[in-house]
Amino acid sequence: MHKNLAEKYRIKNYTDLIGQEKAVLDIKSFLKEFPKKRGLIIHGPAGTGKTSLALAAAQENDYDVLELNASDLRNRVKLEEVLKPATLQKSLFKKGKILLMDEVDGVTGADMGGIPELIKILENTRYPILMTCNDVWQTKLSSLRQKCKLVEMKALPVPYVLEIVKRVASKECIKRDDNFLNKIAIKSQGDIRAALNDLQSYHLVDSLVDTNEKRDVEENIFNILKRIFKERQDFLNIFDTTKMSLDEILLWIEENIPKEYKDKTLAAAYHALGNADVFRGRIYKNQYWRFLVYQNIFQSAGISYAKSSSLAGFTRYEPPKRILKIWLNNQKMEKKKTIAKKYARLVHCSVKRIMRDFNALKPIIKKPIVQEQLDLSEEEIDFLNKH
Amino acid sequence: MGQVDIWTEKYRPTKFEEVVGQQEIVKRVKSLVQAMNIPHFLFSGPAGIGKSTLALIIVKELFNDAWRENYLELNASDERGIDVVRQKVKDFARTKALENVPFKVIFLDEADALTREAQQALRRTMENYTNTCRFILSCNYSSAIIDPIQSRCVVFRFKLLEKKDISEVVKRIADKENLKLSPDSFDAIYEASEGDCRRAINLLQATASIALDINSEMINMIAASNKPAGIKVVLDYALAGDFVNARDKLLDVMLKESVSGTDVIKEIQKEIWNLQIEPEIKVKLTEKTGEIEFRMTEGSDEFVQLQSLLASFVLAGQGKAT
Numbered sequence A: 001m002h003k004n005l006a007e008k009y010r011i012k013n014y015t016d017l018i019g020q021e022k023a024v025l026d027i028k029s030f031l032k033e034f035p036k037k038r039g040l041i042i043h044g045p046a047g048t049g050k051t052s053l054a055l056a057a058a059q060e061n062d063y064d065v066l067e068l069n070a071s072d073l074r075n076r077v078k079l080e081e082v083l084k085p086a087t088l089q090k091s092l093f094k095k096g097k098i099l100l101m102d103e104v105d106g107v108t109g110a111d112m113g114g115i116p117e118l119i120k121i122l123e124n125t126r127y128p129i130l131m132t133c134n135d136v137w138q139t140k141l142s143s144l145r146q147k148c149k150l151v152e153m154k155a156l157p158v159p160y161v162l163e164i165v166k167r168v169a170s171k172e173c174i175k176r177d178d179n180f181l182n183k184i185a186i187k188s189q190g191d192i193r194a195a196l197n198d199l200q201s202y203h204l205v206d207s208l209v210d211t212n213e214k215r216d217v218e219e220n221i222f223n224i225l226k227r228i229f230k231e232r233q234d235f236l237n238i239f240d241t242t243k244m245s246l247d248e249i250l251l252w253i254e255e256n257i258p259k260e261y262k263d264k265t266l267a268a269a270y271h272a273l274g275n276a277d278v279f280r281g282r283i284y285k286n287q288y289w290r291f292l293v294y295q296n297i298f299q300s301a302g303i304s305y306a307k308s309s310s311l312a313g314f315t316r317y318e319p320p321k322r323i324l325k326i327w328l329n330n331q332k333m334e335k336k337k338t339i340a341k342k343y344a345r346l347v348h349c350s351v352k353r354i355m356r357d358f359n360a361l362k363p364i365i366k367k368p369i370v371q372e373q374l375d376l377s378e379e380e381i382d383f384l385n386k387h
Numbered sequence B: 001m002g003q004v005d006i007w008t009e010k011y012r013p014t015k016f017e018e019v020v021g022q023q024e025i026v027k028r029v030k031s032l033v034q035a036m037n038i039p040h041f042l043f044s045g046p047a048g049i050g051k052s053t054l055a056l057i058i059v060k061e062l063f064n065d066a067w068r069e070n071y072l073e074l075n076a077s078d079e080r081g082i083d084v085v086r087q088k089v090k091d092f093a094r095t096k097a098l099e100n101v102p103f104k105v106i107f108l109d110e111a112d113a114l115t116r117e118a119q120q121a122l123r124r125t126m127e128n129y130t131n132t133c134r135f136i137l138s139c140n141y142s143s144a145i146i147d148p149i150q151s152r153c154v155v156f157r158f159k160l161l162e163k164k165d166i167s168e169v170v171k172r173i174a175d176k177e178n179l180k181l182s183p184d185s186f187d188a189i190y191e192a193s194e195g196d197c198r199r200a201i202n203l204l205q206a207t208a209s210i211a212l213d214i215n216s217e218m219i220n221m222i223a224a225s226n227k228p229a230g231i232k233v234v235l236d237y238a239l240a241g242d243f244v245n246a247r248d249k250l251l252d253v254m255l256k257e258s259v260s261g262t263d264v265i266k267e268i269q270k271e272i273w274n275l276q277i278e279p280e281i282k283v284k285l286t287e288k289t290g291e292i293e294f295r296m297t298e299g300s301d302e303f304v305q306l307q308s309l310l311a312s313f314v315l316a317g318q319g320k321a322t
Helices: A021-033 A051-060 A075-089 A114-125 A137-147 A159-173 A178-188 A194-204 A212-230 A246-260 A263-286 A288-297 A323-349 A353-355 A358-366 A367-375 A377-387 B023-034 B051-068 B082-093 B116-128 B147-152 B161-176 B182-195 B197-208 B216-226 B231-239 B244-254 B263-276 B279-297 B302-317
Strands: A040-044 A063-069 A095-102 A129-133 A146-152 B040-044 B070-077 B105-110 B133-139 B152-155
Touching: A021 A040, A021 A051, A040 A137, A040 A159, A051 A063, A051 A129, A051 B182, A063 A075, A063 B263, A075 A095, A075 A114, A095 A246, A114 A137, A137 A146, A137 A367, A159 A178, A178 A194, A194 A288, A212 A246, A246 A288, A246 A323, A246 A353, A246 B244, A246 B302, A263 A288, A263 B279, A263 B302, A288 A353, A323 A353, A323 A358, A323 A367, A323 B279, A353 A358, A358 A367, A358 A377, A358 B197, A358 B216, B023 B051, B040 B051, B051 B070, B051 B105, B051 B133, B051 B279, B070 B082, B070 B231, B082 B105, B082 B116, B082 B133, B116 B147, B147 B152, B161 B182, B161 B197, B182 B197, B182 B216, B197 B216, B197 B302, B231 B263, B244 B263, B244 B302, B263 B279, B263 B302
Parallel strands: A040 A129, A040 A146, A063 A095, A095 A129, B040 B133, B040 B152, B070 B105, B105 B133
Antiparallel strands: none
């Protein structure tokens, strides 16, 4: 059996998709309503069944599937050559077809014209285009997002994963005790593909699954931070030991610099981090990935050599809080925005400006008569009174 | 719709004669409008000096009661991308103008918020619909508008409003609303408004919501409470060596007041020269500030860059330059 288990047991219909009932309902209604929206983005962590869901949908409706890997179709020209004709030609053998673009995050943004072209294709396609991606909320996908229906696949809870692992194990005649299978399920953190891959690789080698390996990602970052902050070294390869992306590591460093460094060292460290960030920005802007080298060096050696001698002692590092804070704030500011929108419509002014001048305008908006004219909802009035 | 009780609207001029401070422009626009034919316009100038108002007067003069049907107002900084703008223009331009005028009018506010590429696209749109539509673009700086668009428009540079202009508007409203203003309140309003008439009127209305008898103290108090608090506090923390509080406060200000990184950096750049530090360090800090602002325009992370700047302020607080 040389076939990859995850591929071999890829589910083929809706009913096998355990724990994703909501997603199934969503995709059904999308296909029924087509062409109300022509694109569907299935998003969620790796191994939750995004591709499987799309393939199951095709199977259930007896559609042909044209699978395209987005990373092969990065720019406008390629999309126009390959994808566009496919959206217009009829299926040869079946009653319909769907186009499946995996990893749409791999399509580059406005610079290469990839996303705009995709949107153009979406507007004219005769067949549903299904896309998958991990993080649908990144800004470069924002315009695409508006054109598409979104379906979220959540990481599966451990019991579900365990059930799948057990089922596959019994079909493959892998005889291991529940304890072993349980460990695999826990380690997977909801990633079914990872679980099945582990099952395949570990059941032969008679070693126990190291359930801590995944959690190591976090432990690892603490170690990395400790070494970078405490020691003075080149550290050119230090990030190779973690699966965390450089950008995420950058946030961790940003959060924890002031815990270790003061004054001159602090300034030097932020100077280095600022440089790392400049190259991060350039990578995104120019899609020139060699710049990663510079980002890497600035946020490792740059931080390490910010001090003139190594440091001792224990420091409790903390995960980055900024992103969470921004998110919480956006939730809170939602009402402010809807009020600003209503107000802006009346006064020939941009919503942005109203948001900026909100404080100055509050006494005016608070007047009952104005509230009435703006047709504020109860929640909006509530927001005004609270803030 | 009944009268809106928002004074910037209630007292927005509806006739050419009521516009203050822009006599030259008004005269020329008026004669064009009276001939029932207008070119594309580009209005440039800072906020709150009558650009939108003049556009509204133009359409009201041209279309009388039917102005709403023949007028589309778009704000470039709110619309998500040029494609949305184009679609809206397309939908609007498809039908013919009512009334006796052979064209409709599209007002695109804050056109300088569009990128150069978007402006190129806009230029094509302007050409496509030039038979059925006239465009009025407004912007803060005409230099931010690409030449091909400028050359298709008659460009008017609006003057900053002077104290007498603002005072005239304030007086007019105060009389209608039965407010009593002490003489020095006119100065106070003008100072706080920085020549922005919209801001002046909003300030007047906000103050009037507390009392009908108004003096400069009350105005200054309201104006101060409107100011986005914080940047000064952020810098004070940094100068005192408290980096952690400085950056927490900074994030707070940026989130709660919805100010962008570039707004923060502008504020910091101005504030540097009010600080109690050596002038040489001020120059150094300005250099760093300029570099950070440049990086932001290039697409760097605003908050990472601002922290780097704050770290320099910590050093400056100890009399050291970076």
